[in-house]
Amino acid sequence: xxxxxxxxxxxxxxxxxxxxxxxxxxxxxxxxxxxxxxxxxxxxxxxxxxxxxxxxxxxxxxxxxxxxxxxxxxxxxxxxxxxxxxxxxxxxxxxxxxxxxxxxxxxxxxxxxxxxxxxxxxxxxxxxxxxxxxxxxxxxxxxxxxxxxxxxxxxxxxxxxxxxxxxxxxxxxxxxxxxxxxxxxxxxxxxxxxxxxxxxxxxxxxxxxxxxxxxxxxxxxxxxxxxxxxxxxxxxxxx
Amino acid sequence: xxxxxxxxxxxxxxxxxxxxxxxxxxxxxxxxxxxxxxxxxxxxxxxxxxxxxxxxxxxxxxxxxxxxxxxxxxxxxxxxxxxxxxxxxxxxxxxxxxxxxxxxxxxxxxxxxxxxxxxxxxxxxxxxxxxxxxxxxxxxxxxxxxxxxxxxxxxxxxxxxxxxxxxxxxxxxxxxxxxxxxxxxxxxxxxxxxxxxxxxxxxxxxxxxxxxxxxxxxxxxxxxxxxxxxxxxxxxxxx
Numbered sequence: 001x002x003x004x005x006x007x008x009x010x011x012x013x014x015x016x017x018x019x020x021x022x023x024x025x026x027x028x029x030x031x032x033x034x035x036x037x038x039x040x041x042x043x044x045x046x047x048x049x050x051x052x053x054x055x056x057x058x059x060x061x062x063x064x065x066x067x068x069x070x071x072x073x074x075x076x077x078x079x080x081x082x083x084x085x086x087x088x089x090x091x092x093x094x095x096x097x098x099x100x101x102x103x104x105x106x107x108x109x110x111x112x113x114x115x116x117x118x119x120x121x122x123x124x125x126x127x128x129x130x131x132x133x134x135x136x137x138x139x140x141x142x143x144x145x146x147x148x149x150x151x152x153x154x155x156x157x158x159x160x161x162x163x164x165x166x167x168x169x170x171x172x173x174x175x176x177x178x179x180x181x182x183x184x185x186x187x188x189x190x191x192x193x194x195x196x197x198x199x200x201x202x203x204x205x206x207x208x209x210x211x212x213x214x215x216x217x218x219x220x221x222x223x224x225x226x227x228x229x230x231x232x233x234x235x236x237x238x239x
Numbered sequence: 240x241x242x243x244x245x246x247x248x249x250x251x252x253x254x255x256x257x258x259x260x261x262x263x264x265x266x267x268x269x270x271x272x273x274x275x276x277x278x279x280x281x282x283x284x285x286x287x288x289x290x291x292x293x294x295x296x297x298x299x300x301x302x303x304x305x306x307x308x309x310x311x312x313x314x315x316x317x318x319x320x321x322x323x324x325x326x327x328x329x330x331x332x333x334x335x336x337x338x339x340x341x342x343x344x345x346x347x348x349x350x351x352x353x354x355x356x357x358x359x360x361x362x363x364x365x366x367x368x369x370x371x372x373x374x375x376x377x378x379x380x381x382x383x384x385x386x387x388x389x390x391x392x393x394x395x396x397x398x399x400x401x402x403x404x405x406x407x408x409x410x411x412x413x414x415x416x417x418x419x420x421x422x423x424x425x426x427x428x429x430x431x432x433x434x435x436x437x438x439x440x441x442x443x444x445x446x447x448x449x450x451x452x453x454x455x456x457x458x459x460x461x462x463x464x465x466x467x468x469x470x471x472x473x474x475x476x477x478x
Binding site: 002095098100139140182183216217218219220221225228229230231232233236239 | 241311334337338339376377378379421422455456457458459460461464467468469470471472475478
């Protein structure tokens with residue numbers, strides 16, 4: 001937690017916020033704050049700044065908040081991921097949030113097991129918590145938007161073409177002949193398949209919608225590694 | 240496991256290897272092989288190829304092995320990491336191996352807790368197992384070399400200068416003014432600090448030894464995310 005992200009419900013006055021729960025525990029046990037200390041804070045979807053601890057009890061920390069800095073720029077990226085295996089999913093959410101991904105779509109694919117969609121990590125509350133952890137890591141405030149599409153074909157046929165308009169559109173597909181471009185730094189849609197990859201039919205549908213298949217070299221990477229590798233390769237000027 | 244990595248002790252004849260344990264369990268429960276199937280294999284520190292399952296029992300799979308392909312190129316990188324927190328360490332080892340890091344040094348730093356060095360993941364056997372998982376993920380065979388240095392100052396003063404000879408040398412240091420270069424694709428030494436970063440004293444010693452401090456932008460990334468981001472940025476032509 002490189003900053004404490006503050007939500008509307010934390011504010012008790014325009015410049016006062018009260019922390020409880022995980023964020024309070026972190027202040028107490030890791031940062032070991034005392035009254036009078038100043039910690040980095042950010043307001044969800046707002047600015048960065050500092051919070052002076054004006055009151056500290058076992059159950060609450062009240063901060064006097066000054067917000068005077070701009071958060072890091074968002075990536076110009078729409079990231080479309082086949083729904084990952086639940087044990088990877090939390091970490092992938094946190095990584096996406098930390099890297100500055102703001103527009104994340106979770107879609108179905110033949111190799112996405114039905115059970116993946118049952119994970120409690122997909123609840124609104126858990127999505128927000130894990131995205132918050134990524135934002136707090138990276139000192140960012142702008143909450144990513146997550147969209148869930150449990151049917152592949154209607155998504156690709158009815159929604160994807162509009163998402164691609166005026167953007168570069170890529171699908172990471174090991175085994176294709178075109179290498180992934182470097183330093184695009186322009187609005188881009190990137191599709192990443194599940195473990196084992198999109199099927200040939202799915203890649204065909206994505207190409208039909210306007211995506212270009214690109215590869216990342218001979219190494220097959222886990223999604224949690226492929227995301228930072230691809231983001232870094234595409235957006236070296238935006239990180 | 241995108242290939243089964245075979246070690247000398249697995250071979251019962253020049254072209255025959257026997258798998259047991261984790262790799263056999265994977266063949267049975269995930270790939271669901273039957274006798275006559277062919278699976279991708281690689282020989283540790285050798286070539287890639289295929290293994291035809293010529294005998295399959297509950298406890299063993301015997302493969303007829305053909306090795307006729309070159310593994311992916313190694314990265315021209317010496318990666319020097321402050322010893323990570325044990326719960327992150329396994330994943331970082333696997334990620335480094337999957338990305339093609341072949342020369343990894345684990346060093347001490349002020350913010351490395353003494354207990355981190357007690358982790359069982361540092362045993363030779365566990366290092367090999369986790370590096371193997373990364374190589375199998377990425378379809379690589381060349382086992383990374385891991386060096387452990389539990390004293391910062393003797394390492395930086397006595398060993399580091401020789402490691403830097405004829406190489407570009409960088410230390411990832413959030414807050415410095417020089418951005419990390421892109422697509423170097425040349426022999427490079429990269430130092431990455433612990434959670435919370437190297438201390439000013441440590442950065443000074445690394446600079447004295449010949450490292451240049453560079454930053455990755457305003458976002459603070461976890462080591463497990465910073466490694467793929469930096470590797471991708473420095474070696475876009477090598478991945």
